[in-house]
Amino acid sequence: MTINEIQDEIIDEFSLFSDWMEKYEYIIDLGKHLPLIDEQYKDEEHLIKGCQSQVWLHAGLNGDKVAFTADSDAVITKGIIALLVRVLSNQPAEEVARADLYFIDRIGLKEHLSPTRSNGLLSMVKQMKLYGVALHAKN
Amino acid sequence: MPVTAQKGFDVEKLRSDFPLLQTSMNGKPIAFLDSAASSQKPARVIEAMDTYYREKHANVHRGVYQLSQEATTAYENARELVRDFINAPSAREVIFVRGCTEGINLVASSFGRRFLDEGSEVLISAMEHHSNIVPWQMACEDRGAKLKVIPVNDAGELQMDEFERLLTDKVKIVALTHVSNTLGTINPVREIIEKAHAKNIPVLIDGAQAVPHMQVDVQELDVDFYAFSGHKVYGPTGIGVLYGKEEWLNALPPYQGGGEMIETVTFEKTTYNELPHKFEAGTPDIAGAIGLGAAIEYVRSVGYEGIHAHEMELLHYAARQLQEVEGIRFIGTAREKASVISFLVEGIHPYDLGTILDKLGVAVRTGHHCTQPLMERYCIPGTVRASLAFYNNKTDIDRLVEGVKRAVAMLR
Numbered sequence: 070m071t072i073n074e075i076q077d078e079i080i081d082e083f084s085l086f087s088d089w090m091e092k093y094e095y096i097i098d099l100g101k102h103l104p105l106i107d108e109q110y111k112d113e114e115h116l117i118k119g120c121q122s123q124v125w126l127h128a129g130l131n132g133d134k135v136a137f138t139a140d141s142d143a144v145i146t147k148g149i150i151a152l153l154v155r156v157l158s159n160q161p162a163e164e165v166a167r168a169d170l171y172f173i174d175r176i177g178l179k180e181h182l183s184p185t186r187s188n189g190l191l192s193m194v195k196q197m198k199l200y201g202v203a204l205h206a207k208n
Numbered sequence: 209m210p211v212t213a214q215k216g217f218d219v220e221k222l223r224s225d226f227p228l229l230q231t232s233m234n235g236k237p238i239a240f241l242d243s244a245a246s247s248q249k250p251a252r253v254i255e256a257m258d259t260y261y262r263e264k265h266a267n268v269h270r271g272v273y274q275l276s277q278e279a280t281t282a283y284e285n286a287r288e289l290v291r292d293f294i295n296a297p298s299a300r301e302v303i304f305v306r307g308c309t310e311g312i313n314l315v316a317s318s319f320g321r322r323f324l325d326e327g328s329e330v331l332i333s334a335m336e337h338h339s340n341i342v343p344w345q346m347a348c349e350d351r352g353a354k355l356k357v358i359p360v361n362d363a364g365e366l367q368m369d370e371f372e373r374l375l376t377d378k379v380k381i382v383a384l385t386h387v388s389n390t391l392g393t394i395n396p397v398r399e400i401i402e403k404a405h406a407k408n409i410p411v412l413i414d415g416a417q418a419v420p421h422m423q424v425d426v427q428e429l430d431v432d433f434y435a436f437s438g439h440k441v442y443g444p445t446g447i448g449v450l451y452g453k454e455e456w457l458n459a460l461p462p463y464q465g466g467g468e469m470i471e472t473v474t475f476e477k478t479t480y481n482e483l484p485h486k487f488e489a490g491t492p493d494i495a496g497a498i499g500l501g502a503a504i505e506y507v508r509s510v511g512y513e514g515i516h517a518h519e520m521e522l523l524h525y526a527a528r529q530l531q532e533v534e535g536i537r538f539i540g541t542a543r544e545k546a547s548v549i550s551f552l553v554e555g556i557h558p559y560d561l562g563t564i565l566d567k568l569g570v571a572v573r574t575g576h577h578c579t580q581p582l583m584e585r586y587c588i589p590g591t592v593r594a595s596l597a598f599y600n601n602k603t604d605i606d607r608l609v610e611g612v613k614r615a616v617a618m619l620r
Contacts, residue, residue, distance in 0.1 A: 089234075089567050090618075097560075097618060121575045121590070122559040142589060143557035144619060181563075187575075188559060 072164055075156045076172035083176040092177070093145070100148030106140040117196060119189030122146045126193050128200040134159045135204055137197060146188050149173075149181055153190075157197055162208060165201030170194065217514035219601050225250040225506075226599055236569025239604040244389050244417060244548055244595030245573050246439045249503070253443060256502035257495045268494055269468060269485070283494050286501030287484070293504045294434065295425040296451050300483040303450040303457070304492050308416040309339040311435030311450035312383070314487060315412050318460035319381060320347030329378040333358040333366055333395075334585055335388040338578040340414045344383055353380070360585065364391035364540040371400065375407060382411045386418035390577040390593065391540025392548030394418070401430055410456060416440055420597065421519060421546045423512045426451050438496060443503030447496030450487070457483050464489040515598040519547035522596050522605060529609040533616060539591050547596035550577075553612070556619050558590045564615035565592075570608050 070078070086092040106115075110127040117124040122143035129136045137158040141147040156172065157165050173182055182191050223229050228248045231238055240248060266276040268283045284299070291299045305311045324330070330344045334357050341355075348355050356379070358371045375382070382404045387394050401411045410432035415424055419436040426434050433456065438447040452460075462469055462480055466489035471479040480486045507515075526549055530536055535554030553561065562574030575590040576583045583590060594608055 093564065093567070094618060121562075122557060123589075143559040145560045145563050 072156055072160055072168045076170070076175075079152060079156070079172050080175045089177075096148030096152075096178075097144055098148070099151040100141075100144035100146070105147065105150065105154065106138040110138065111140060117189045117192045119192070120187035122188045124150065124189035124193045126196055128197070128204070130204060131159060133161060133208060135162050135165050135200060137200075139193065141189065143188065146181070146190060149178060149190060150193070153194065153197070157201075162201045162203075162205035166198055166205055168198070168201075217511075217518055217598075219518060219599065222510060223599050223601065225252070227251055227254070229599060233569045233571060234567050239570045239607040241594040241596065241600065241604060241608055242571045242573045243420070243597035243600075244440070244593065246445065247420060247442050247597050248599065249444065249499075250442055250506050252506055253499050253502045257444060257499040260495050260498045265494070267491055279494060283492065283497050286497040289501040289504050290449050293508070294449075294451055295427050297427060298454060301451055301454050301457065303452065303484045303487045304497050305435070305448045305450050305487075306446055306493070307437040307439070307448035308414060308435045309343075309437075309448075311433075311448055312340055312412065312414060313343045314450055314463040315381075315433050315435075315452070315460070316343035316347040316383075318463050320351050320353075321461055322459065323380050324348065324351035324353040326352035327378060328353045328380045329356050329376070330354070331356045331358065331371075331374055331379045331382045333384055334360045335364065335366070335391060335393065335579065335582050336383075336385055337389050337414065337416070338580070339416075340383055340385060341581070354378075357581075358384075360391075360393075360582070363542050364388065364393045365542045366393075366395055366400075368396070368399075372403065375403060375409065377407065379404075379407075379409050382409060383414070384411065385414040385416075386424075387415075387421065387546045387548075388540065388579075388582075389417045389548070390550055390579045390582055390591065391542065392545040392550070392595075393540060393542035394422075394544040394546055396544075397431070398429055401432075405430065417546060417548075420507075421512075422516065432456050438500040438503065441500075441503055442507060443500035444496045447493045447500050449500075454483060457487070462486055462489070466490045468492075510598060518598050519596055522600055522602070523547045523549065525602060526594065526596070526605045526608065529605060530612065533609070533612055535616075536612075539586060539588065548593060549595075550591040550593045552588060552591055553616055556616060558592045560619050561592050561612065561615050564618060565608070565611045568607070568611040568614065570604075570611045572608070 111125045115125045115127050122141055124141045126139045137154050139150045226248045264278050266279045268280040287299050287302050290302050296302055356374050359367050386397050397413055404411045412433035413431050415434050415436040420441045432453050434451040436449055439445040469481050469486050469489040471481050537552050539550040558574040565572055573593045
């Protein structure tokens with residue numbers, strides 16, 4: 070599936086939730102259950118510091134595709150990371166670099182990616198795209 | 209023993225003075241529990257600033273025309289209100305600044321240039337807000353001086369024996385918070401000032417979190433510098449106060465250069481204006497000062513006795529109710545506390561808790577509260593902080609407690 074096909078799929082899934090409680094319960098569930106990153110990458114080098122929560126991000130190559138793994142100390146942040154990884158991981162580097170992540174706004178989670186939120190997520194998305202740019206150039 | 213609210217203190221009536229408390233957040237009536245970050249404004253503060261801009265605005269201390277003189281009178285009247293509020297001996301000792309942060313920066317910079325040198329020390333505490341750490345770090349770096357830190361105990365109180373040990377002849381100034389923004393601890397500043405003065409060391413007190421909750425008398429404290437922000441004491445943002453003893457302010461070089469702070473200017477030499485203007489370069493925040501004056505009049509009309517009794521009653525009520533939450537841990541359990549409750553719930557990140565509370569219309573602060581060294585002291589990523597003002601009621605507390613319980617159920 071392409072990045073946009075996955076985004077549309079997520080938007081469809083979220084349209085089933087009738088209120089914010091159900092939506093957040095789902096995100097919390099994602100955050101709780103997905104093992105996201107190898108313990109060895111949870112170090113200073115892979116850390117993106119936010120004022121509110123912290124994020125660890127690792128990028129590797131899977132053939133010609135970028136494979137992301139990430140984690141956070143806050144479970145809601147981690148749940149949103151799970152969605153971002155689902156959209157951007159195992160996609161061609163070039164596609165990652167130019168992805169327009171419209172799904173975040175459409176499922177009503179835009180506030181979590183606002184610069185004032187300072188939870189590490191916005192920096193993580195920027196970092197993911199930079200990896201896309203770098204790996205595309207390298208190929 | 210819980211204190212009972214004063215007769216005549218009617219919280220519901222007072223709440224109606226604050227337009228923002230009538231609004232909603234995420235579709236729910238707002239339970240505003242973040243007043244330590246910034247308090248809401250009573251209508252009369254907003255109206256005073258509105259009236260000033262509509263009817264009285266002109267630049268101050270400059271024009272000979274009536275309007276400018278009226279604006280100057282209003283601005284200087286606000287200074288007099290501040291002077292009376294903190295019982296400063298003279299209005300010359302009341303400097304308008306942008307906020308508490310600028311007040312501390314002014315002293316750290318000017319005092320540093322005149323009095324700090326290699327081998328000298330500045331004494332602060334482990335519970336300082338970044339605004340009372342970084343300016344001193346910068347001054348110390350600039351002058352080759354050292355920053356020394358009074359540690360805090362597990363309850364969040366200053367270790368007074370350590371303070372006395374650190375108060376050596378090398379110390380040129382002690383800079384300390386009156387009330388901790390994260391822990392709520394009220395420090396024994398009177399005692400600290402007395403001990404510092406016994407060694408001829410001046411003291412700066414960061415009063416940002418004290419002034420909203422208690423009557424501050426700079427003469428009774430015998431404090432050398434006292435800074436606070438307008439926006440935490442129901443006034444506008446962008447205005448604050450630095451009080452300094454006249455002999456100290458006269459001894460310091462100016463902080464910023466510009467209009468208003470000068471007496472004569474030639475390209476060879478400038479002589480500086482007298483106090484307080486020497487420290488007020490450029491056009492000041494006239495409307496802000498007038499708003500602050502209105503806020504001070506308002507707070508005094510409510511009365512600190514009633515404010516204190518009500519806030520303490522709420523603080524104890526909140527602590528009792530929150531105690532029911534399984535796994536809750538309070539950070540900051542000093543004997544002398546202002547109405548601030550910092551806490552963590554076992555296994556739950558403050559960011560997650562804050563996010564769910566926001567959805568429920570409850571505004572709290574989460575994170576390190578600009579006190580990163582203090583968070584490190586307790587080995588925690590941050591806390592959830594509910595800070596209470598006199599306009600909070602039991603419904604606000606009930607919604608916080610109910611919200612925390614609901615969030616915990618979702619997050620565990």
